[in-house]
Amino acid sequence: MTPxxxxxxDDTPHSETFDDYYFSSENGIEETNYVFLQRNELQQRWSCWQDNPGNVFTIAETGFGTGLNFLCAWQLWHQQNFNHSRLHFVSVDKYPLQRSDLTRAYKKWPILEPFCQELLNKYPPLVPGFHTIELAGGKIRLTLIFSDATKAYQEVQGRIDAWFLDGFTPSRNPDMWSPTLFHEIARLSYPGTTFSTFTAAGIVRKGLTGVGFNVNKLPGLGPKREICYGNFTKKTKHLSHLMHNQKPWFSGPVCYKTPGTAAIIGGGLAGASIARNLANRGWLVQVIEKHQKTAQEGSGNPTGITFTKLSQYNNPQNRFYQLAYLFSTPLLLELLNNSxxxxxxxxxxxxxxxxxYCEKERLEQIALVKSGLWPQDIAVPLSAKETTALIGFPCETPALLLKQGGWLRPADVVNSLLDHPNITLVCNTQLKELVQINTQVSSSTHHSKQPYWQLTLQKADTDTQLTSDIVILANSFGASTLKQTAHLPLRSVRGQVSYIxxxxxxxKLKYALNYEGYTAPARDGSHCVGATFHPKAKHLTLQQEDHVTNLNNITAGLKSFADAINAEKMKNNPGLKGRVGFRCQTPDYLxxxxxxxxxxxxxxxYAPLRKGMLRDAMPLGKYHQGLYVSLAHGSRGITSAPYCAEILANIIMGDVIATDKQVLEALHPARFLIRDIKRRKI
Ligand SMILES: Cc1cc2nc3c(=O)[nH]c(=O)nc-3n(C[C@H](O)[C@H](O)[C@H](O)COP(=O)(O)OP(=O)(O)OC[C@H]3O[C@@H](n4cnc5c(N)ncnc54)[C@H](O)[C@@H]3O)c2cc1C
Ligand SMILES: C[S@@+](CC[C@H](N)C(=O)[O-])C[C@H]1O[C@@H](n2cnc3c(N)ncnc32)[C@H](O)[C@@H]1O
Known part of the structure; x- marks a missing residue:
């Protein structure tokens, strides 16, 4: 990324690259109000806004810069005193400001001080991709995309209520006013969407009119040039083919604008994460867990580390893991701090x-730092000496300090997430069967004209029925036993942790260590040292050879610490305790x-795909309406589950999705089905 x-x-930021100001040097706030808030009629629209759970007003901007427009919109939203609905602000920047520049810019606006402070605290590291940040206790959501504006909006899925077009002057920055970007703006708009911008340049007016906007001109503030604003009228015919930018098989499911009832199967990290996310959005959630308590299977380890995959390459898989880590760690911090x-x-x-811990890893760390994808504010390269000083154990190799990571007990996270008035936990209860009920009759408990689900649940030897608007399967391998999801390719990888x-x-160890395996600081008198990988193994009994593997790995990772826990002696200790678990994985590890x-x-x-036919004429995908999955979190459930919950809640409610289209497709439950059809396997 180029900052x-x-x-x-005179204390006003001016771009060296574009030779233009970020905002007016005399009256930045006044100009934002005049050009963006007033021309989009935000005050009027919000004064008659229904303050219902699930109601989201979405503003999208081109050019986040200092975030002044965002801060002013947030302040205006705050003044409405809404209790339930949320403001989602989506913005993009190819050359984001560094935190130090933001701090300096914010000195100009003492009136916005509390908003500036919170934004500064949560401003993401300068890493490409979608960063979703929760502010004001979840009432404000900022999706900040560090990318080129056109590329970014090509990846956005959802619907925008108002546009703030704020690139630099068109003559100095034509990329922000290109026909392709205008097409994307139109794709994301609906009749009623408004826009405004500080310029009335011909290419802007012509471009927006051409994609279906009604464009009006108005004098600028004070002596300034004219500005323009307007609203979207209709999708013009010649553009209609551009309106669906997803592959037809990934498009199709209907969303739920109003929260209803959700049955979530599985009381592990995945189930608890989506339960909390939907509960926060006003859904009434029941979590069904077959065991007596939550977090008894994959999420049952006494300690896990909050970590992610590190890679120097920016592809959808690596991006998912990095953004999941950046999204989830602040949430976990807030959750546990309040527990x-x-x-x-x-x-x-x-x-x-x-x-x-080995030469290959050392070279990879150098390449990682060089790639710029893991900047110093999240990954600090340490020499062997610095590592020794930090952790207090002699270390002969360099290391990386992943600043937001750490260690925790997954069950603590699960139970803290489930502690919410909209969530009911039902244990000792197993889902046996799911049947979709199609109805045209509206009822008080279910969305009118939407099908709903009837669940057959088994408690002890008795079957009971539960109905719910939507069902989310977060039950790991349990999904394979249900008719609707038996086709999903889920694999099991046995893992054993040792309690040393x-x-x-x-x-004295205060940091989680990661190498070929991992070691956590002591909790309740022992260190959790993990974990082995055995894809084919199914046995539940502890294996001494797995303990030896875990101990050998820590010896290769940090000999001085291995000595501190008497690793050599422990290898011959037949009484060592530990735990066996099974990671649920897909063939592509996502x-x-x-x-x-x-x-x-x-x-x-999609049979024509077997013959390589083009997708254009194909119908949209058919889905089990109201049935979703969050499965196969593999070895990184602590960070992947909360991020997946956010994305899934966006999908369910039709909000702008917190990740790009490529990542979404890489996670999609239909991906293997389509691949198999194309390969003529089915
Ligand atoms: C040895 C080991 C070490 C690991 N270490 C780490 C680590 O350090 N960091 C990290 O991020 N990740 C780690 N992981 C991975 C992480 O633990 C998993 O990704 C995560 O726990 C998966 O959560 P889940 O909710 O998808 O699955 P689970 O926790 O398995 O939850 C699924 C739940 O569904 C319930 N269920 C199943 N079928 C039904 C049904 N029909 N009706 C009702 N309930 C049902 C199950 O009882 C279970 O409670 C590790 C995993 C293992 C095995
Ligand atoms: C006029 S400034 C935005 C001012 C901003 N709204 C504020 O409140 O400070 C324009 C912004 O667009 C960004 N930008 C320029 N070209 C871009 C591009 N092609 N894609 C995305 N962002 C771009 C610049 O880095 C700059 O931050």
Missing amino acids: ATINWR KFVRGKDWDLNGVIRLA PASEKSQ PMLGPVPCVDAFVED
Whole structure:
């Protein structure tokens, strides 16, 4: 990423690259009000806004810059005192400002101080992609996309209520006013969407008129040039083919604008994450768990590390893991800070030390730093000496400090997430069968004219029925036993962690260590050292050879720490404790997230793909309406589950989705089905 190059002129930021000001040097706030808030009639629209749960007003902007327009929109929203509805602000910047420049710019606006402060605290690292940030206790959501505007909006899915077009002057920055960008703006608009901009240049008016906007001119503020504003009238015929930018098989499911009832199957990290996310949006949620307690299977390890895949390459898979980590770690921090669990004793998010435990890893760390994808504010390269000083154990290799990571007990996260008035936890209850009920009759408990679901649940030896508007399967391998999801390719990878008794010396470890395996600081007198990988193994009993593998890995990672826990001696200790778990994975190692396809309809509708036919004339995908999955979180459920929950909630409610189209498709539950049809396997 190239950060903005700012010249400060009388405390007003001026772009060296575009030779233009970010905002008016005399009256920035006044101009934002006049050009953007007033021309989009935000005050009028919000004064008659229905303050219902699930109601979201979405503003999209080109050119985030200092975020002044966002801050003013947030302030105006705040003044409405809404209790339930939310403002979603989507913006983009190819050359984002550094935090230090933002801090300097914000000195100009003491009136916006609390908003500026919160934004500064949560401003994302300068890493490409979609960053979704929760502000004002969840009432404001900012999706900040660090990318070129046209590329970014080509990846956006959703519907925009108002546009703030704020690139630099068209003559100096034509990229922000291109026909392709105008097409994307039209694709995301509907009759009623408004726009405004600080310029009335011919190419802007012509471009917007051409894609279906009604364009009006008005004098600028004071002596300034004319501005323009207007609203979207209709999708013009010649553009209609551009309006669906998704592959037809990934488009189709209807969304739920109003929260209803949700049954979530599985009381692990995935189930608890989506339960909390939907509960926050006003859904009434029941979480069905077959065990007596939550977090008894994949999420049952005593300690896990909050970490992610590190890569120097920016592809959808790596982007997913990086953005999941950046999204989830602040949420986990807030959640645990507000819980009964004690920081430093039960958990910490003070950073993970990724040791350069072999030459290959050392070279990869160098390449990672060079790639710029993991900048210093999130990944700090440490020399061997610095690592030694930080962790207090002699270290002979360099390392990376992953600043937002740490260690925690997954069950603490699950139980804290489920602690919400809209969530009911039903344990000792197993989902046996799901049947969709099609109805044309509206009832008080279900969305009118939408099908709903009847669940057969088994508790002890008794079957009971539950109905729900939507069902989310977050039940890991359990999904394979249900008719609708039996086709999903879920694989199991056995893993064993070892509980190594802490010594006086080893208790001094305060950072989670990551190498070929991982070691957490001591909790309740032992270190959780993990974990082995055995894709084919199914046995539940602890294996001594797996303990030996875990101990050998820590010895190769950090010998001084291995000595502190007497690793050599422990290898011969037949009484070592531990735990066996099974990771649920897909063949491409990405989770399975989204609506569930109807297999027979897919096979029939997309049969022409076998002959390599073009997709244009194909029908939209057929899905089991109201049935979704969040499965296969593999080895990184702690960070992937909360991010997947956010994306899934966006999909369910038709909000602008917190990730790009490529990532969405890479996670889609229909991806393997389509691949198999294309390969003529089915
Ligand atoms: C050994 C090991 C070490 C790991 N270490 C880490 C780590 O350090 N960091 C990290 O991020 N990740 C780690 N992971 C991965 C992480 O634990 C998983 O990705 C995560 O727990 C998956 O959560 P889940 O909710 O999808 O699945 P689960 O936690 O397995 O939850 C699924 C739930 O569904 C319930 N269920 C199933 N079928 C039904 C049904 N029909 N009716 C009702 N309930 C049902 C199950 O009882 C279960 O509680 C590790 C995994 C293992 C195995
Ligand atoms: C006029 S400034 C935006 C001012 C901003 N709204 C504010 O409140 O400070 C224009 C912004 O567009 C960004 N930009 C320029 N070209 C871009 C492009 N092709 N894609 C995305 N952003 C771009 C610049 O980095 C700059 O931050």
